[in-house]
Every structure is written in C-alpha cells, then in structure tokens.
Amino acid sequence: MESQVDALDKKIILSLFRDARASYKSIATTLGVSHNTVRSRIARMLAEKIIRFVVVTDPPKVGLSVTAFIRIVIQPEFIESVGAALSARKEVGSIYQTIGDCDTVCLAHFESNAQLFRFVNNFVARLPGVSEVKTTIISDVVQGLPDRQVPVASIQPPDEGDIGLVV
Numbered sequence: 001m002e003s004q005v006d007a008l009d010k011k012i013i014l015s016l017f018r019d020a021r022a023s024y025k026s027i028a029t030t031l032g033v034s035h036n037t038v039r040s041r042i043a044r045m046l047a048e049k050i051i052r053f054v055v056v057t058d059p060p061k062v063g064l065s066v067t068a069f070i071r072i073v074i075q076p077e078f079i080e081s082v083g084a085a086l087s088a089r090k091e092v093g094s095i096y097q098t099i100g101d102c103d104t105v106c107l108a109h110f111e112s113n114a115q116l117f118r119f120v121n122n123f124v125a126r127l128p129g130v131s132e133v134k135t136t137i138i139s140d141v142v143q144g145l146p147d148r149q150v151p152v153a154s155i156q157p158p159d160e161g162d163i164g165l166v167v
Contacts (some may be wrong), residue, residue, distance in 0.1 A: 005050060008033065012041050013051060020053060064109035066116050070124060071102040071134040078129020079103055085127055091119055102134065113137070 005013075008031070015027045024042070028035040045051045059067055074082050079097065082104060086092050091108045098105050110116040121128065127131050 003044065003048070005045075008037075009041055009045060009050070010037060013045070014056055016042075016051065032119060059109045063111055066110040066113055067138045068108055068110070069136045069138065070106045070108055070128055071136070072104045072106070072124060073101075073132035074103040075129040075131060076103075078127075082127050082129055086124075089119075089123070091115075102132075 008114040011031050012027060015022060015030060024035040028038045042051070048069065059065070072082065083095055083097070086095050086104070086106050091110060093107045093109055095104060095106045097103065099154070108119065116137070120133055120135055124130060
C-alpha cells in the first residue's frame, strides 16, 4: 500500500523543485531534519513514483526549433492504437487523451516546419481511425512545465527513411 504525502514530503518536494541537485544534507539543514530522514523520504517517494528525476531540455537549443500541439479526432475503437503509434515516435514529447473537440492532443518537436508538415500529413493523418488533424505551432512559451521535455531520441541523428526527421 502506498503511503500518503505529508507536510514534510511536500517541503522536500518543494526543495527539489527549487534545486533538483540539492544534497540530502542541504535539504535537511533547510528543513531542520536529519539527512537520513530526507534520504529515506526521497527514496520512498521515488519507489512509489510520487516523484521522478528527469533532464529537461530547451528544444530550440538542441536543434528542434518547431514545437506544435497536434490535435487529433479519432474513431473510438482506434484511440488506443493511435496513442501507441504516437508513443513510438521520437518527435512526440507527450500525449494526452482529452474530452472536447478532439480525442488526443500531442506535443511534438521538429527541426523545421517541413518536418512537422510531413509528420502530420504522411504519418498522423494516415493512421487508421484518424478522421481529423489540427496543428498549432507554438510561437513562444510564456510559462512551461518541466514535463515539456523532449524525448532523448528526438535529439539523436535521424534514421534514414524516418518520415518525421528527413529534411
């Protein structure tokens, strides 16, 4: 059974938000507890998947100057398979099932508008069950969350024949 997150856990999480590389000792000193308490709390929260550590990149700084939301209308029986197909693509940073004017929204990163165009028209629009695709290119990020990360595979050189990353 997973334990509840208490006030101390929340303070540790806030400390990690401020500096994810902070030592147990520095967090403990700030919070007035022992470093062993901080270590065991972080270990438990990691084991229970309450927190996780990730590297967050700035897409333009790794050569991905185009970021877009891709909104997809999908026939109900194909929602899972479309999600799986999108998950397998290195351009896709995150996928959301939604309620509203579309069924799925994904955030994806590309080197160019041409790559985005090919990804949408040669891949997404051709997936079985996809009936409509709408794309919105992000011009600027006013406030972004750390989950706006770029998959590591996206910053690797493209494979030959990869629709989404061929120039």
